[in-house]
Amino acid sequence: xxxxxVLIIGGxxxxxxxxxxxxxxxxxxxxxxxxxxxxxxxxCGIPYIFGSLGDSNLNLISDDPLKNLGVKIMVAEVxxxxxxxxxxxxxxxxxxxFEKLVIATxxxxxxxxxxxxxxxxxxxxxxxxxxxxxxxxxxxxxxQKIVIIGGGFIGIELSDELHKKGKEVxxxxxxxxxxxxxxxEEMSVKVEQTLAERGIQVKTGMAVDEITGESSxxxxxxxxxxxxxxxxxxxxxxxxxxTELAHKSGIVLNTxxxxxVDEYMRTDKQDIFAVGDCAENRDFITRKIITPMLASTACAxxxxxxxxxxxxxxxxxxxxxxxxxxxxxxxxxFAVAGITEKSALKEDFDIVTATFTGMDKHPGKxxxxxAQTVKLIVSxxxxxxxxAGICGGASIGELINVTxxxxxxxxxxxxxxxxxxxxxxxxxxxxxxxxxxxxxEAVIKKIRKQAKL
Amino acid sequence: xxxxxVLIIGGxxxxxxxxxxxxxxxxxxxxxxxxxxxxxxxxCGIPYIFGSLGDSNLNLISDDPLKNLGVKIMVAEVxxxxxxxxxxxxxxxxxxxFEKLVIATxxxxxxxxxxxxxxxxxxxxxxxxxxxxxxxxxxxxxxQKIVIIGGGFIGIELSDELHKKGKEVxxxxxxxxxxxxxxxEEMSVKVEQTLAERGIQVKTGMAVDEITGESSxxxxxxxxxxxxxxxxxxxxxxxxxxTELAHKSGIVLNTxxxxxVDEYMRTDKQDIFAVGDCAENRDFITRKIITPMLASTACAxxxxxxxxxxxxxxxxxxxxxxxxxxxxxxxxxFAVAGITEKSALKEDFDIVTATFTGMDKHPGKxxxxxAQTVKLIVSxxxxxxxxAGICGGASIGELINVTxxxxxxxxxxxxxxxxxxxxxxxxxxxxxxxxxxxxxEAVIKKIRKQAKL
Numbered sequence: 001x002x003x004x005x006v007l008i009i010g011g012x013x014x015x016x017x018x019x020x021x022x023x024x025x026x027x028x029x030x031x032x033x034x035x036x037x038x039x040x041x042x043x044c045g046i047p048y049i050f051g052s053l054g055d056s057n058l059n060l061i062s063d064d065p066l067k068n069l070g071v072k073i074m075v076a077e078v079x080x081x082x083x084x085x086x087x088x089x090x091x092x093x094x095x096x097x098f099e100k101l102v103i104a105t106x107x108x109x110x111x112x113x114x115x116x117x118x119x120x121x122x123x124x125x126x127x128x129x130x131x132x133x134x135x136x137x138x139x140x141x142x143x144q145k146i147v148i149i150g151g152g153f154i155g156i157e158l159s160d161e162l163h164k165k166g167k168e169v170x171x172x173x174x175x176x177x178x179x180x181x182x183x184x185e186e187m188s189v190k191v192e193q194t195l196a197e198r199g200i201q202v203k204t205g206m207a208v209d210e211i212t213g214e215s216s217x218x219x220x221x222x223x224x225x226x227x228x229x230x231x232x233x234x235x236x237x238x239x240x241x242x243t244e245l246a247h248k249s250g251i252v253l254n255t256x257x258x259x260x261v262d263e264y265m266r267t268d269k270q271d272i273f274a275v276g277d278c279a280e281n282r283d284f285i286t287r288k289i290i291t292p293m294l295a296s297t298a299c300a301x302x303x304x305x306x307x308x309x310x311x312x313x314x315x316x317x318x319x320x321x322x323x324x325x326x327x328x329x330x331x332x333x334f335a336v337a338g339i340t341e342k343s344a345l346k347e348d349f350d351i352v353t354a355t356f357t358g359m360d361k362h363p364g365k366x367x368x369x370x371a372q373t374v375k376l377i378v379s380x381x382x383x384x385x386x387x388a389g390i391c392g393g394a395s396i397g398e399l400i401n402v403t404x405x406x407x408x409x410x411x412x413x414x415x416x417x418x419x420x421x422x423x424x425x426x427x428x429x430x431x432x433x434x435x436x437x438x439x440x441e442a443v444i445k446k447i448r449k450q451a452k453l
Numbered sequence: 454x455x456x457x458x459v460l461i462i463g464g465x466x467x468x469x470x471x472x473x474x475x476x477x478x479x480x481x482x483x484x485x486x487x488x489x490x491x492x493x494x495x496x497c498g499i500p501y502i503f504g505s506l507g508d509s510n511l512n513l514i515s516d517d518p519l520k521n522l523g524v525k526i527m528v529a530e531v532x533x534x535x536x537x538x539x540x541x542x543x544x545x546x547x548x549x550x551f552e553k554l555v556i557a558t559x560x561x562x563x564x565x566x567x568x569x570x571x572x573x574x575x576x577x578x579x580x581x582x583x584x585x586x587x588x589x590x591x592x593x594x595x596x597q598k599i600v601i602i603g604g605g606f607i608g609i610e611l612s613d614e615l616h617k618k619g620k621e622v623x624x625x626x627x628x629x630x631x632x633x634x635x636x637x638e639e640m641s642v643k644v645e646q647t648l649a650e651r652g653i654q655v656k657t658g659m660a661v662d663e664i665t666g667e668s669s670x671x672x673x674x675x676x677x678x679x680x681x682x683x684x685x686x687x688x689x690x691x692x693x694x695x696t697e698l699a700h701k702s703g704i705v706l707n708t709x710x711x712x713x714v715d716e717y718m719r720t721d722k723q724d725i726f727a728v729g730d731c732a733e734n735r736d737f738i739t740r741k742i743i744t745p746m747l748a749s750t751a752c753a754x755x756x757x758x759x760x761x762x763x764x765x766x767x768x769x770x771x772x773x774x775x776x777x778x779x780x781x782x783x784x785x786x787f788a789v790a791g792i793t794e795k796s797a798l799k800e801d802f803d804i805v806t807a808t809f810t811g812m813d814k815h816p817g818k819x820x821x822x823x824a825q826t827v828k829l830i831v832s833x834x835x836x837x838x839x840x841a842g843i844c845g846g847a848s849i850g851e852l853i854n855v856t857x858x859x860x861x862x863x864x865x866x867x868x869x870x871x872x873x874x875x876x877x878x879x880x881x882x883x884x885x886x887x888x889x890x891x892x893x894e895a896v897i898k899k900i901r902k903q904a905k906l
Contacts, residue, residue, distance in 0.1 A: 013885050020885075024898055042816045045878045052879075058818035061885070284873075296876040296884040303870050303890070307897075314897075317868040324875035333880060363495045365511035397880025398851035402858055408872050409862040415770040417756050419861050420737075422777035423749040425498045426505075427786060427850025431749040432470050432514070437756070444760075444767075445477055 003097040004032040006309060007088060009078045009245070010104030011035025012043055012128060014276030014298035016061065018102050019071045021306025029310075031071045032096070034078055034088070039130045043295050046126060047154060049133060050140070051161025056133050081249035083269040100271050100309050103246055103259060104302070107239035107277035107293055115149070115235075117211030123233045126154050136232075143231035144168055147220045149208050151178035153327050155236035156191065159200050160329050170201035170228050172220065177204050182323065184340045184375065186355075187389050194329045201228075239293055241278040254280050254289060263316050265305045273309070275301040284320035284408065285339050285386050286347050292323045324404045326397050331370070335400035338387030338407040341377050350380045352450070354442035360393045362423070362430035372396065374435040376403075376413070378443045380450070383412035388436075395428060403436065413440040456550040457485040459762060460541060462531045462698070463557030464488025465496055465581060467729030467751035469514065471555050472524045474759025478766075484524040485549070487531055487541070492583045496748050499579060500607060502586060503593070504614025509586050534702035536722040553724050553762050556699055556712060557755070560692035560730035560746055568602070568688075570664030576686045579607050589685075596684035597621055600673045602661050604631035606780050608689035609644065612653050613782050623654035623681050625673065630657050635776065637793045637828070639808075640842050647782045654681075692746055694731040707733050707742060716769050718758045726762070728754045737773035737861065738792050738839050739800050745776050777857045779850050784823070788853035791840030791860040794830050803833045805903070807895035813846045815876070815883035825849065827856075827888040829866070831896045833903070836865035841889075848881060856889065866893040 006022055008015045011033050023031045041049075045059040053059055063073060077091040081101065088096045109125030111118055122143070124136050140146070146162055148155045151173030159169045171178065177188035178195075192202050207223040211233050220228045241258050252260045252268040258281075259274035261267055267274050276298035283290045300321075307314035326335035344351045353375060360372040372392030378385055388403040390396045406416060417440050423431040459475055461468045464486050476484045494502075498512040506512055516526060529543040534554065541549045562578030564571055575596070577589050593599070599615055601608045604626030612622045624631065630641035631648075645655050660676040664686055673681045694711050705713045705721040711734075712720055712727035720727050729751035736743045753774075760767035779788035797804045806828060813825040825845030831838055841856040843849045859869055870893050876884040 017885050021894065024894065025901075042878070042883065044876065044884070045816045045819075048816075048819065048878055052819060053816070059816045061816075065886075294875075294884075296874055296887075299884040299887075299890075300871065300873050303894075307870065314867050314870060316871045317865075318872050322873050324873050326875055326877040326880055328877065328879045333877075335875065335877075337875065363498045363501075363506070363512045363514075366498075366501065366505060394880055395848060395851045397875075397877050398848045398855060400875050401881075402851060402854045404873060404875060405855055405858040405862065405864075409858065409864070411858075411862070412770075414767050417760065417767060418753065418769045419771050420753050420775050420777050420857060421749055422747075422779055422788065422790065422850075422853050422857060423497065424779040424781065424786075424788075424850050425495070425501055426781045427779055427847055428854075430495065431497070431747075431752040432466050432473075433518075434749075434752075437752075441474065441477065441756075448478075 001095045001097055005029035005098070006031045006100045006102065007096055007098035008033045008102040008104055009088070010106055010276070011037060011040050011073065012104070012106050012276070013295040014302040015104035016066065017299045017302035018104060018275055018306045019066055020069060021303050022309050023069045023071050025307050026310060032074060033066065033071060034074045034076050034090070034096070036075070036077050037130065038075055041128055041130050041133065043128050046128065046133065047157035047161050049137065050158060051164040056130050056137065078245060081245065081251070083250065083272055086271070101273070102305055103272065103274040103278060104276045105242040105245060105278045107241050109235065110238045110240050111235060112237055115208050115211060117213065117217070118235060120211055120213045121216040122231065123211055123217050123235065125235050126158065140232050145229050146232045146234065147172060147228050147230040148234045148236055149220070150236035150238070151204065152236060152238065153179070155234070156195070156329065157327060158234060158236065159195065160198065163198060163200050170203065171195070172206055172208055172222065173204045174207050175204065178202065182336060182340070183334070184342055184389055187334060187391060190391055191329065191334060194332045198330050239277065243278050246274065246278070256289065256291065258291065263319060264308050264312060265301050273305045275305050281321040284318070284322040287320065290321060290323065292321060294325055296324065297321055318408045322404060322407055324400060326400055331393065333392060333394055333396045335390045335396050336388065337400050337404040339377060340387055340389065344377050344386055349386065351377055351386065352380045352443050352446045353377050354439050354446055356435045356438035356442055358429050358433045358435040358438060360395050360429055362425050366425060372429055372435045374439040376439045376443050378413055380447060383414050385411055385413060385416065399436065413443050416440045454548045454550055458482035458551070459484045459553045459555065460549055460551035461486045461555045461557055462541070463559055463729070464490060464493050464526065465557070465559050465729070466748040467755040468557035469519065470752045470755035471557060471728055471759045472519055473522060474756050475762050476522045476524050478760050479763060485527060486519065486524060487527045487529050487543070487549070489528070489530050490583065491528055494581050494583055494586065496581050499581065499586065500610035500614050502590065503611060504617040509583050509590065531698060534698065536703065536725055539724070554726070555758055556725065556727040556731060557729045558695040558698060558731045560694050562688065563691045563693050564688060565690060568661050568664060570666065570670070571688060573664055573666045574669040575684065576664055576670050576688065578688045579611065593685050598682050599685045599687065600625060600681050600683040601687045601689055602673070603689035603691070604657065605689060605691065606632070608687070609648070609782065610780060611687060611689065612648065613651065616651060616653050623656065624648070625659055625661055625675065626657045627660050628658065631655065635793070636787070636789060637795055637842055640787055640844060643844055644782065644787060647785045651783050692730065696731050699727065699731070709742065709744065711744065716772060717761050717765060718754050726758045728758050734774040737771070737775040740773065743774060743776065745774060747778055749777065750774055771861045775857060775860055777853060779853055784846065786845060786847055786849045788843045788849050789841065790853050790857040792830060793840055793842065797830050797839055802839065804830055804839065805833045805896050805899045806830050807892050807899055809888050809891035809895055811882050811886045811888040811891060813848050813882055815878050819878060825882055825888045827892040829892045829896050831866055833900060836867050838864055838866060838869065852889065866896050869893045
């Protein structure tokens with residue numbers, strides 16, 4: 001029987017980062033990644049294969065960093081885990097013994113039975129699977145009309161990329177707005193406007209009744225009877241955790257189907273960890289279970305696991321997960337961190353919000369200047385920053401990480417106002433009106449005004 | 454006699470932000486700014502007037518935000534302060550009474566008597582003065598050969614902007630490297646290489662003996678005898694605080710000539726504050742007096758003053774100033790936060806440093822991807838992050854603020870490793886190899902290795 005010290009099931013972001021961090025921390029231990037795919041795609045880069053990149057080979061994660069560290073890789077499917085004997089078995093009936101097991105099996109696109117016709121030819125999902133993505137790439141060469149069902153991140157980024165390639169793209173979203181579950185309304189509206197201005201059809205608050213066609217798709221029928229002609233349809237209605245293996249092996253899942261883990265990503269079974277999309281997350285602010293399914297979150301978890309595989313050496317001072325992510329449409333960028341206003345209200349937080357729109361360069365006459373809007377969601381009495389929504393140019397990709405650190409360090413608007421921020425004419429907003437600071441000031445002003453009433 | 458509640462002397466960044474924050478906090482108080490200049494330049498934008506902007510009118514700070522709030526503005530020069538009677542007198546002999554006084558008199562270019570010929574025609578400094586800058590702009594129209602004496606931020610940014618306009622530019626720096634006092638050597642070397650690649654002559658470790666010419670400058674003679682022909686010379690050898698007024702009025706200065714202030718920017722005299730370049734700063738890490746002279750620092754101080762003019766309502770939880778700034782040459786950006794390696798060693802900190810170079814987009818094949826290098830300076834036993842140096846594309850302008858918050862929140866590399874970072878293919882490094890995180894990992898690896906020896 002094959003044996004390893006640390007066995008990692010899954011070769012995407014969280015598997016890789018667990019292996020690299022773990023092998024660096026415990027160089028004397030043997031690490032083996034077992035993965036199903038020969039080539040691993042950069043997960044967040046997948047939409048860009050369809051436009052800016054044009055080729056999935058430009059979106060691969062190299063095995064070199066793993067190999068250089070001495071991490072072994074095996075292409076196979078693990079079909080069972082015996083957690084008492086500490087043995088995994090592959091589809092080819094090979095047994096692998098382990099000291100520590102890390103389940104990093106990721107997620108797969110959801111399919112719904114509420115929409116008829118999802119099995120027609122040229123109806124695709126967007127899995128993290130190079131072979132499948134290459135098949136789509138070939139098929140869409142001749143397609144002109146494309147309908148994307150689902151206005152989440154993948155749907156939106158895909159629509160913009162396909163549109164760059166000259167396709168006629170329509171997005172259909174069931175909820176009142178695109179990105180409805182992760183953005184506040186005004187930011188969703190701005191996303192919709194930006195897409196529309198670029199020539200993408202956006203239909204929100206609209207259920208899809210049926211995907212129609214003979215053998216291949218020819219159109220999408222909406223609940224209001226409208227028919228949108230389509231050569232290709234993408235189903236982008238979310239992802240489900242790949243937890244069948246864990247479940248059937250007796251590892252406990254939560255009620256949403258994610259593997260239950262503690263703060264250090266330890267499952268209920270001794271020496272078995274779970275990381276990434278298949279593992280549960282607890283929200284930093286609400287303390288509820290959330291399902292961000294982000295590579296960045298997965299990697300933070302994977303670092304925690306890698307460092308703490310044999311001993312809890314790296315104490316997790318940030319307790320829980322904040323949602324933090326960004327997206328781009330054309331040259332307009334959108335990002336959120338922490339909790340949105342609507343989630344905060346739903347969770348009964350007593351909050352104040354304020355928004356400031358300024359510039360992302362200074363003076364504003366510098367070429368390439370874009371407006372930058374920062375909204376802060378703040379606990380009214382404690383002043384603690386709970387969340388932020390930012391819209392602007394490319395610099396907001398890191399500006400959201402500034403707010404992310406503010407939230408995770410439990411900073412108040414008060415402390416933000418007295419902190420030092422670096423500014424530069426070509427790179428940031430002005431020192432006199434740095435939008436994150438101005439939004440903090442606006443929050444404080446509101447809090448004081450309300451206190452006087 | 455004219456009377457106001459809050460009198461602010463100086464109309465640049467710190468004066469403006471004091472007025473806006475203060476008037477917002479204390480709307481019932483009357484605020485008056487007395488400034489010498491009719492039009493106020495964006496201070497950090499000044500080098501860009503000579504290239505990207507081309508016109509000082511595109512680099513003005515509007516008075517509208519002040520006027521809209523009801524802040525009064527008076528163009529005059531205050532020549533004396535009577536702190537017992539609480540009266541200022543202007544050059545036109547007008548008296549202004551105040552309840553609270555904020556001295557925001559800024560800084561002026563240094564001139565040295567070690568270099569002969571600084572009084573020749575076409576030898577300029579770079580003051581925050583529109584009239585003077587407009588005069589330079591006119592004079593350099595016909596100039597072709599320009600020598601910049603002093604390789605600090607202003608000298609470097611100016612050289613790159615003038616070069617964009619087709620000028621032949623040479624920078625001469627006395628110290629061994631450009632930006633020698635604020636960057637570690639490897640980053641200075643990279644700055645020098647980037648400038649040289651762009652066609653700017655860089656001469657470091659080189660004293661200037663004399664600026665030569667009949668009435669107008671014709672050349673610069675170096676200490677080694679070399680003569681550089683020059684139509685125009687810029688003296689960019691630093692700035693001195695404008696504290697004569699405070700000094701002669703009996704307000705205490707420190708030994709470096711800055712106005713002595715406490716944590717809340719209060720001078721030794723009741724109800725008199727000082728902010729910005731004229732006020733002293735205490736380093737967040739070394740606790741020593743430092744002189745960053747940055748608009749961003751000035752604005753952080755000004756917010757503290759504005760909020761706390763009448764009552765210490767906004768407690769300063771960040772104690773001291775971190776140096777945090779960025780600059781750009783061509784499309785390569787450089788930024789630092791906190792302490793450099795050489796300053797840390799000079800101050801006897803027991804440190805570990807590590808550097809990681811990765812990508813600022815992912816996958817690396819995306820158009821416009823630039824390398825991103827992060828160096829961390831970390832306290833060896835406590836793991837506390839003391840400083841960072843970053844080099845890369847435009848996103849580092851905000852990435853340095855991520856590290857700035859990490860330092861000011863006294864984060865350790867351990868806590869940074871377990872924090873959530875948001876990533877996006879087009880906007881940031883990859884989740885699997887975000888350079889700031891990878892640099893933290895490299896630091897931890899080194900600390901552990903050393904612990905085993």
